[in-house]
Amino acid sequence: MPLTSTRVILPGLLRDLVGGMAEIEVADDTAGQTVGQVLDRAFTTHRILEGKVRDERGLIRRHVKVFVNGEDATRGAGAATPVPAGARIHIINAVSGG
Amino acid sequence: MSETIVAIGTRKGLWIARSTDRQAWSLEGPHFLMGEVAAAAIDTRESRRSVLAGVKSWHWGPTVQASEDGGRTWTESAERSVAFPTDTDTALERVWQLTPDPNDSDIVWAGVEPHALFRSTDRGATYELVRGLWEHPHRPAWEPGFGGGAVHTIVPEPGDPQRLLVAMSAGGVYRSADAGRTWAPSNPGIRAYFMPDNEYPEYGQCVHKVARGVDGELFAQNHKGVYRSDDGGVTWDSIAAGLPTDFGFAILAHPRRAGTVWNIPVADDGERIPPGARLQVQRSEDSGRTWREQSKGLPSESYTCVLRDAAALDTADPVGLYFGTRNGDVFVSLDEGDLFARIATQLPDVLVVRAAQLD
Numbered sequence: 001m002p003l004t005s006t007r008v009i010l011p012g013l014l015r016d017l018v019g020g021m022a023e024i025e026v027a028d029d030t031a032g033q034t035v036g037q038v039l040d041r042a043f044t045t046h047r048i049l050e051g052k053v054r055d056e057r058g059l060i061r062r063h064v065k066v067f068v069n070g071e072d073a074t075r076g077a078g079a080a081t082p083v084p085a086g087a088r089i090h091i092i093n094a095v096s097g098g
Numbered sequence: 099m100s101e102t103i104v105a106i107g108t109r110k111g112l113w114i115a116r117s118t119d120r121q122a123w124s125l126e127g128p129h130f131l132m133g134e135v136a137a138a139a140i141d142t143r144e145s146r147r148s149v150l151a152g153v154k155s156w157h158w159g160p161t162v163q164a165s166e167d168g169g170r171t172w173t174e175s176a177e178r179s180v181a182f183p184t185d186t187d188t189a190l191e192r193v194w195q196l197t198p199d200p201n202d203s204d205i206v207w208a209g210v211e212p213h214a215l216f217r218s219t220d221r222g223a224t225y226e227l228v229r230g231l232w233e234h235p236h237r238p239a240w241e242p243g244f245g246g247g248a249v250h251t252i253v254p255e256p257g258d259p260q261r262l263l264v265a266m267s268a269g270g271v272y273r274s275a276d277a278g279r280t281w282a283p284s285n286p287g288i289r290a291y292f293m294p295d296n297e298y299p300e301y302g303q304c305v306h307k308v309a310r311g312v313d314g315e316l317f318a319q320n321h322k323g324v325y326r327s328d329d330g331g332v333t334w335d336s337i338a339a340g341l342p343t344d345f346g347f348a349i350l351a352h353p354r355r356a357g358t359v360w361n362i363p364v365a366d367d368g369e370r371i372p373p374g375a376r377l378q379v380q381r382s383e384d385s386g387r388t389w390r391e392q393s394k395g396l397p398s399e400s401y402t403c404v405l406r407d408a409a410a411l412d413t414a415d416p417v418g419l420y421f422g423t424r425n426g427d428v429f430v431s432l433d434e435g436d437l438f439a440r441i442a443t444q445l446p447d448v449l450v451v452r453a454a455q456l457d
Binding site: 013014047048050051052053055056057059061063064093094 | 155156157158159161174176177178181182184187188189190
C-alpha cells in the first residue's frame with residue numbers, strides 16, 4: 001500500500017512564523033486519524049503554531065477555522081473530525097473583528 | 099547618551115516613542131499590527147533595555163513578546179510562555195499586566211484574564227501560575243468587569259519580597275504576606291455602590307488601579323471612589339472630596355516625592371468622557387487631601403477617555419508624566435503636569451503606556 005500524506009495548508013498570517021512555509025505535509029496514519037491527531041503531528045516540529053491554532057486545553061481557537069477537504073470541521077466534531085488519507089486541511093483565520 | 103522610550107500599547111498594535119531630550123520624539127510602529135496590546139513593561143533592572151508586551155490576536159490568541167533592545171526587535175517563544183496548567187481546564191484569554199519585581203531582578207509578575215496571577219523567575223521568558231491566588235475560595239465569586247475578569251494590578255513592596263498586593267475587576271484588593279502562597283481580601287473602606295444590600299463587602303469591589311507612593315502610601319482609583327491607605331492596604335479612606343468626580347481609571351504616585359499623586363478623572367461610569375468635556379489631570383501634593391486641575395496643553399473640548407493602564411511616569415528626574423487616550427493621542431508633561439505636549443496622535447485606542455529612561 002503506497003504511503004500517503006495529508007497537507008496542512010497555512011494561512012498567510014501564520015506562514016511568517018515558520019519561515020514562509022505554506023504547508024506542512026504529515027504522513028497519514030493508516031489506522032485512522034482525526035484533525036487533532038494530524039495537527040499534533042504537524043505542530044511537533046513547528047511548536048509556535050500550536051499556541052496560535054489551539055489553546056492550552058487543545059481546543060481550536062474561537063476565531064480559527066479548520067476545513068477538511070473543503071468542509072468546515074469546526075462546525076462539526078472539531079478536533080475529533082475524521083481525516084481521510086491524502087486529505088487537505090486548510091487552517092484559516094475566521095472572517096471576524098473590527 | 100540616555101534615551102527615554104514610551105511603550106504605547108493600543109487596540110491594534112504597539113508603538114514605541116523615543117527621545118534623547120524628551121522634547122523631540124520619534125515614533126516607531128506598529129509592532130504586532132492588529133494585536134491588542136493591553137500590557138507592557140520596560141525592564142531597566144541591571145541596566146537592561148528589555149521591553150515585554152502582552153499581545154492578543156483575536157485569531158491567534160494571547161502571547162508575550164519580548165525585546166532586549168528597547169523595543170526595536172522582538173521575539174516570541176515557540177512554546178506558550180503564559181499558560182494555565184492542564185488540571186485547571188482553563189485557557190488564557192489575555193495578559194493585562196506585566197510587572198518587574200523591585201526585589202528580585204529575575205522575577206516578573208503577570209496579571210491575566212481570567213482572574214489569575216503568574217510569576218516568572220527567568221525575567222519574563224516563562225511563567226508559572228500562582229496557585230495560592232488561583233485556588234482562593236473566593237475565586238468563583240469574582241466577576242468580570244466591563245473589560246473582562248482579570249488581575250490587572252500588581253504592586254510588590256520594595257524591600258519586602260514577602261509582601262504583594264493585587265487588584266482585580268471585579269474582586270477588589272487582595273494581599274499576600276508570604277510571597278503569594280496565601281492571600282486575603284483587603285477592602286475595608288472601599289465602597290461597592292452597586293451592591294444592593296451591602297455596599298462594603300469583604301470583597302467584590304471593582305478596583306481599577308492601585309499606585310504605591312515612595313513612602314508606602316497606597317492610592318486606589320475605584321469604580322466610583324478614590325482612596326488612600328496609610329497602612330499598606332489594610333484599610334482605605336476616601337480622598338475623592340476635592341476631585342471633580344470620583345470615577346476614573348488611572349492613578350499615579352510620584353516615585354520620589356511622598357504625597358504627590360495624579361488622578362485622571364472621568365465624568366461618571368455612565369459618561370465616560372472627561373469632566374466638563376475638558377481633558378485633564380488632577381494633582382495632589384498632600385496625599386489626596388486637596389487637588390488641583392492640570393490641563394494646560396490638553397484639548398479643551400474632548401470626549402475621549404483614559405483607560406486603566408494608559409498613564410505612566412518615567413524613571414527620569416524630573417519625572418515625566420505620560421498618558422494616552424481612547425482616540426489615539428499620547429501626551430507628555432515634563433513639569434509634573436503643569437504643561438502637556440502631544441507626542442502621538444491618530445493611533446488606535448491606547449490601552450497601556452509605560453515609560454523609562456534607558457542608559
